[in-house]
Amino acid sequence: MKREALMQAVQMRMSEKRFKHVLGVEETAVALAERFGASPEKASIAALTHDYAKERSDEEFQLAIEQGSYSNKSELLKYGNAIWHGVVGADFVAHELQITDQEILSAIRLHTTGGAEMSLLDKIIYVADYIEPGRNFPGVEDARVIAFSDLDQAVAFETKHTLAHLIESETPVYPKTIETYNRWVVGIE
Template sequence: MDFSGKYTAFKREELMQEVQMHMSERRFQHVLGVEEMAVALAAKYGASKEKASIAALTHDYAKERPDEEFELIIKRDGYDQDLLNYGNAIWHGLVGASMVQRELGIEDEEILEAIRLHTTGAAKMSLLDKIIYVADYIEIGRNFPGVKEARKVALVDLDEAVAYETKHTLLHLIEQEQKIYPKTIETYNYWVVGKAEQSV
């Protein structure tokens, strides 16, 4: 895919190289898998394939940065200080988007928001938000109970895929006795409980 120059000054190959320099090979392979899935979902559901590609390539840009770097940015840049009670799983999306903006010069708000929300989701999600959220969960390198079903759902109904992923992510976090970020619960209440209530 050739980028238009509207959303990033980088050509696709250049952006891939920038991203690759900031992560392990394993993480980079995941990123490429997410891009492939995101572009396919964008084609299916009528979103910008270019935006899907850029958001997917950069969604984990900050994933392997040290915790100290995130903590410094959270304290310095006016984030809700409650964020300090969470960890990389939350930080690399919410805070990582600002690193993408600052270091890669990507200013498009829809792309940045998709990066911010790719692990937590939200009640209000754009088509691109949903595509990156789901693509991250079902890319071809993922292998866990339920992922095949999640892929099937994603090809039929993107909103249902958001609900499926949110429900199973929450179940996993509860089983692991991990702290749950409030936005994840908000996502669950809207996409799982809210949708179920609407269908009654």
């Protein structure tokens, strides 16, 4: 699918506000790809589709999990949209938008939780989602500066702050987020 058609397919699935966020992530992801030598085309596609499934109902996600081939179905079902729209959303993108590139699908899958193992593209989408121009939270300027100088440091910065926020708000923490923390913040290999 060409960029224009992809943009339209994505826009149809979300609010104007979220679509603006998606375009901000795309702009940032392409800039990071150019900075660190990843494919700007893949960064663009992954960014445009990363939140494709974010506005689906819980019922739709639960059905997809039950019918899908997830190794941790019963655990996955305990979480919610925040986790599902990446982990399960990647499969919606694959099936509905015919995106077969595994690097792109991995970046979508990991965009909220990160992972102990992350490719350059995974890191770019994870970080771009956090620092895109529409984001406005204390520390976002620091995160932006770090991102364009050291992507691994940016992954660590984001993970640490996200986890702190989850704990502060007593939000469930998906185990993969802990793995991301141990690898990129603490440095356990």
